[in-house]
Amino acid sequence: MSKRHLLLPGLLLMLAAVLTFLKVPLASSQGLTLVAAEVSGELPMTDPEAAVWQEATAIEAPLSAQNVARPMILNTQVRSVTARALHNGSQIALLVEWADDTQSDEMVRVQDFRDAVAVQFPLAEGQPFFCMGQPGGNVNIWHWKADWQADIAARRDVNTAYANMYVDQYPFVGIGEALLASPADYTDPNYLPALASGNLFASATYASPVEDLIAGGFGSLTSQPVAGQNVQGYGVWSDGRWRVIFSRDLKSQDADDVNLSTGKVYSLAFAAWDGANGERNGQKSTSQWVSLQLEGMIPTGPAPQPAQRAAAPLDWLGMAFVFGPMALVALLALGLVGGAVALSIWTRKQ
Numbered sequence: 598m599s600k601r602h603l604l605l606p607g608l609l610l611m612l613a614a615v616l617t618f619l620k621v622p623l624a625s626s627q628g629l630t631l632v633a634a635e636v637s638g639e640l641p642m643t644d645p646e647a648a649v650w651q652e653a654t655a656i657e658a659p660l661s662a663q664n665v666a667r668p669m670i671l672n673t674q675v676r677s678v679t680a681r682a683l684h685n686g687s688q689i690a691l692l693v694e695w696a697d698d699t700q701s702d703e704m705v706r707v708q709d710f711r712d713a714v715a716v717q718f719p720l721a722e723g724q725p726f727f728c729m730g731q732p733g734g735n736v737n738i739w740h741w742k743a744d745w746q747a748d749i750a751a752r753r754d755v756n757t758a759y760a761n762m763y764v765d766q767y768p769f770v771g772i773g774e775a776l777l778a779s780p781a782d783y784t785d786p787n788y789l790p791a792l793a794s795g796n797l798f799a800s801a802t803y804a805s806p807v808e809d810l811i812a813g814g815f816g817s818l819t820s821q822p823v824a825g826q827n828v829q830g831y832g833v834w835s836d837g838r839w840r841v842i843f844s845r846d847l848k849s850q851d852a853d854d855v856n857l858s859t860g861k862v863y864s865l866a867f868a869a870w871d872g873a874n875g876e877r878n879g880q881k882s883t884s885q886w887v888s889l890q891l892e893g894m895i896p897t898g899p900a901p902q903p904a905q906r907a908a909a910p911l912d913w914l915g916m917a918f919v920f921g922p923m924a925l926v927a928l929l930a931l932g933l934v935g936g937a938v939a940l941s942i943w944t945r946k947q
Contacts, residue, residue, distance in 0.1 A: 629887040631656050631865060633682035633689060640683055640690040643831040645840035650692055653681040658867055660882035663728055666815045670880040675869035678714070678884070684891055689857060690844040691716060693867065700834040701872030702743035705758040710872035712743040712834075714841050717866045718855035720811075724886050727866045728879075729812040737855045738810040738818070741830045741841050743872070746806035752779065795823055806830045807843060811853040815879070825851045847891075857891060865889040 634653040641647035658680060662673040674697070681692045693714050701712045718737045719725055725734025747753070756762055767778040769788045780792050780801040791799035797808060797820055807830035812818045827849060832841040847857040857863065867884040870876040 629656050629658060630862075631680055631682050631887055631889045633684045633889065633891045635859065635891070635893055636683055636685055638685065640685055640688055640844060642690055642829060642842055642844040645692055645694075645831075645833055645842055649683065650681050653683050653692075655679050655681050656887070658884045658887055660867065660869060660884050663868075663879055663881050663883050665728055666879050668878075668880060670874065670876055672874075673876060673880070673882040674871035674874045675882040678867050678869060680867070682889065684847065684857075684859070686847075686859065688844060688846050689891070690842055692840065692842050694838060694840045695869055696837060697834070697839050697871060697873075698837050699871075699873040700743070702747040702834070703753060703758070704744040705753055705755060710875055710877045711870065712839060712872045713741060713870040714839070715740040715868045716843060717868065719864050720853070720855060724864050726814070727886050728883055729815055729818065731814045733813070735811055735813040735853070737853060738812060739828045739830075739843050739845070740808045740810060741806055741832055741843065742808065743806075743832060743834070743839075745803045745808075746830070746832045749803050749806060752802070754779070797823070797826070806832065809854070821851065821853055825853070827851070827854070859891045859893055861891060863889045863891075 632654055636649055636652060641649055656679070657677050659677050660673075660675055662671045663669055664671060675695050677695065679694045683690050683692075693716070695714070697712055699712075701710060703709050704711050716739050717727070717730075719730070720735045720737055721733075723734070725731045725736060729738075730736035756764075767782075769785055770778045770782050771784045780786070780789055780799065783789055786793045789799060792801070797803075805826065805828060807826075807828040809821045809826045809828045810818055811821060828843060828845045830841065830843050832839060834840075847859075849856055855863070864886045865888070866886050868881050870881045876882075
């Protein structure tokens with residue numbers, strides 16, 4: 598290979614080395630940032646159609662099938678979610694939307710699976726693995742479940758799915774109508790071990806369709822105690838689309854809860870399940886980490902006029918730190934180009 602063919606790659610390598618030494622990035626990318634707009638008054642915690650949601654800029658977060666831990670479904674159906682966020686200085690609300698042709702909100706039969714969506718926050722500095730965190734990198738998860746949402750409106754049981762079933766009696770129930778027995782009707786809750794142990798899935802009623810959880814890697818998902826279930830939610834399915842609202846106080850006294858403050862940036866990830874596709878547990882769609890920023894109140898009146906003040910003297914030292922490296926890079930680039938031209942002329946004369 599001739600010297601002329603080696604000249605350009607060598608100059609490019611030299612320029613790249615200089616830029617790296619001066620910490621000048623050769624390329625950069627901009628990640629997704631969900632900005633929580635600050636509004637006054639109550640947040641629309643049960644109204645995804647509220648006009649105030651339009652004050653928040655929507656982002657679309659791409660999702661892909663979880664393909665690290667088995668069992669898995671590689672052809673998951675939820676490909677992206679659209680998210681908005683609002684806060685009023687004391688509470689935050691997240692609106693998450695996604696397309697779903699079927700409304701799967703019943704889990705009575707063993708062959709049925711629910712639609713669901715979750716948001717996840719790291720509990721420590723940095724970004725742990727976006728699928729359930731990792732040992733030493735716990736995450737706080739808010740998991741909305743479509744069947745819990747439906748059960749709040751009207752509790753369903755086996756007799757709901759199988760209307761013609763008949764039961765002679767339910768032992769230890771203190772009512773006459775056996776088919777209407779519910780956990781609250783048992784005279785001794787110890788005969789319902791899951792209910793007696795505080796298992797949220799066995800609750801007679803749900804205070805919220807959102808389960809507040811903590812995880813530190815695959816197989817570590819743990820529901821917080823009943824007293825620590827402080828996330829509210831509300832979901833609506835219409836015209837082939839779910840719209841789900843998460844809401845909670847910005848601050849929490851629970852050690853396993855994320856705490857949020859105005860003016861700061863946090864990491865956030867999404868997960869979604871399509872029950873009609875058999876998705877459940879780790880068989881889901883997940884996003885990468887995105888940023889969540891809680892902005893301050895945006896003034897709505899006329900912009901204040903700046904006070905008149907004397908012009909500040911030029912900061913020559915600061916300007917030297919800003920423009921000095923740029924000038925040095927420009928001089929080096931010119932020198933390299935000039936050297937390349939001179940070398941090219943010299944080689945032609947040989």
